[in-house]
Amino acid sequence: MERFGTVAIAGVGLIGGSIGLALRRKGLADRVIGLGRDASRLDEAKGLGAIDCGTTDPARAVAEAEVIVVCTPTDRIATDIKSLAAVAPEHVLITDAGSAKRRIVEAVEGDIRAREVFVGAHPLAGSERRGAVAARADLLDGRVCALTPTGRTPADRIEAARRFWTGLGCRIVVLDPDDHDAALARTSHLPHVVAAALASSVPEHCLELAAGAYRDGTRVVASDADLWVAIFRENAVHLLESVAEFEAALGRFRDAIASDDPETLRSLWVTARERRRSFEDGPPA
Amino acid sequence: MERFGTVAIAGVGLIGGSIGLALRRKGLADRVIGLGRDASRLDEAKGLGAIDCGTTDPARAVAEAEVIVVCTPTDRIATDIKSLAAVAPEHVLITDAGSAKRRIVEAVEGDIRAREVFVGAHPLAGSERRGAVAARADLLDGRVCALTPTGRTPADRIEAARRFWTGLGCRIVVLDPDDHDAALARTSHLPHVVAAALASSVPEHCLELAAGAYRDGTRVVASDADLWVAIFRENAVHLLESVAEFEAALGRFRDAIASDDPETLRSLWVTARERRRSFEDGPPA
Structure with a gap:
């Protein structure tokens, strides 16, 4: 079975929390670190078992990360990817869970560091509920996860993203961001x-x-x-x-x-x- | 508890079948007779416990009916009400389950016999499934049932319709057919x-x-x-x-x-x- 070292989740809401729960329940990661702007929400996510620990400090959150999953709101994702790429280990995989991909991918490809480690993703799972309190370890089970690499995306990062999302229970569909x-x-x-x-x-x-x-x-x-x-x-x-x-x-x-x-x-x-x-x-x- | 004598159900599909199941499970009727055009469907409804017996003969179905519920398709309801009224006992109650009411009520009010015994009804319950096989004894539990009497509807028939649908578990809302x-x-x-x-x-x-x-x-x-x-x-x-x-x-x-x-x-x-x-x-x- 696939196993990742440290996984950092930026934005521990419904999707981020569900990913954390799944990683921990399935034993897919050595450590799951939550990154957020609100310490009390991180405490809540930890209490729910979605993360091992939480921090509001981006550099600390990703310092040892093998994978970073960005689950912040769609309009913040590109900025978060670029700033986390700048402080993450060189061989990190950064992926996300945004519902629209073209603008994110274009913004990241304009960043010489971030584009080397990023593979856009969109797991088709959700709920009208929000927050880690609504998270479920099985939310992604059997769901499609769209991956949207481009011709510039390194092949080993695409492969790592495929392993990551497959490990979470997703069925992978690869397609162009605009498609x-x-x-x-x-x-x-x-x-x-x-x-x-x-x-x-x-x-x-x-x-x-x-x-x-x-x-x-x-x-x-x-x-x-x-x-x-x-x-x-x-x-x-x-x-x-x-x-x-x-x-x-x-x-x-x-x-x-x-x-x-x-x-x-x-x-x-x-x-x-x-x-x-x-x-x-x-x-x- | 309210109890009715013989209840005839014209059209034993999802709604008619659910009414039959509810009448029989709740002991609300002495006898539930199904009326339909297809003997094999009536057999099926009987096998499912939705009716005590079935017949394709309208006059036989309603000969001793205290209540007739017409659950046929919307565009057949008015015709069915008029023809059943002609062969039913004088003090019968005829009610229906049609999703649109104005045309039905207008057509019935043009019939000197039918308008004396009819109270339009629409229980707000359904499913995308069809047929008695999809019927459930609790389909109407707690649902709104709209009653659409007019100024010409006899008060004792309105009261009987209210008791009938309330017995089935519905909450009654009375309003004008066009409203x-x-x-x-x-x-x-x-x-x-x-x-x-x-x-x-x-x-x-x-x-x-x-x-x-x-x-x-x-x-x-x-x-x-x-x-x-x-x-x-x-x-x-x-x-x-x-x-x-x-x-x-x-x-x-x-x-x-x-x-x-x-x-x-x-x-x-x-x-x-x-x-x-x-x-x-x-x-x-």
Whole structure:
């Protein structure tokens, strides 16, 4: 089994905390160090078993790190990677868990030191809950983790990133950062925007007559505002494309309802249901 | 405890089957008779314990009924109510489980016999699964059941309907049929259209990178096509209004993303989250 020496986790929230729990429960690391800006949150993460110890000092956190995982909010990740690379051991692997990748990868590739050690990653796992208190050792089990190296990424760092995320239970998909962002705009960021628009378009006085369809369709709106605003901004171009595609799909339903066209409505519904079934069935083995 | 004599259930699918299971498990009826067009489905419902016996003969099914619950597809309900009223005992209660009410109530009120015994109802419970095989005795427990009597509905039938649905575990909300349809367009029918548009707007090749937000946002699309096409047509006017309201809400998000306006995005997200929280918290006690 893979085993890493010291792993530093920058940002011990839901994802960082879950990675820490998994590393420690699976015995994948000699030591898990949490890095954060708030000492009380680090104490909490330690109490929950997500880290062996915590510090607010970046240089101390990464001094002996074999792997650094940056799990801070999307709009802070690139800056954190660059500043941690400057104080980390030469042969460190730095990876992250950001939901949008192109801007992060571009920013890191502009940094002569950071680009030698960084492999962008996005484990497709989450929850509308936040903080280490919501972390779970099995959060990443069986989930896809997208890796987004570029032609400049050293092959041994790609291999190390693959081993790290595989060790955590993920299934690896390698793709271009911009292709990742185009896909995630559609599969994740758009569904969040749609859920929020749906939640707010139903008037308060009607909520007593809401049930499962509203509940499921809006679940992700319980997520943190700042986290999602940062993702929407980071991936604005692809997200706007996906919103336009969704508006066109909705327009087809609207027109078929307006023209009382049951055959078209039925066909649109069946197409949607089959698309969802493809998702449930997963990729061909 | 309330107890009814013979209860006939027309249409023993998910809802009808769940009503039958609940009536029998709670000992609310002397006898539960299933009425359907397909004898093998009635046998299945009997095997599952949802009915005491089944028949494809409407007159036999309702000959001794104290209560008839019509759980057939939305576009067949009014016709079924009228034809069953013609052969049922004089003091029967006929109620239904249709998701849209105005057209049904108007059609029934045009029938001199049926309008004397009918109280429109809509228990807010369901599932993307269908058929008696998916029925559950607790499906209606704690759910809202909307009753939609009019000024012409006899008071003793309203009272009987209230007792029937309350016995099944529902919390009663009484409202005008058209008000019901306006609310349900927003709380249920719109979320179904949005889920279908979302499901189909995500390209097949991106699905490997889809996760919880897509799964939850599209869950209801697994539902039956004919059932939902009928509901969309039945409630087209209100549904189109609600689609327009949703498009406006989505447009506000789109514009804030396009103009890279984090304050507006944050405020839109927080409003959506609070609306959803109102739903989760339920009405004030």
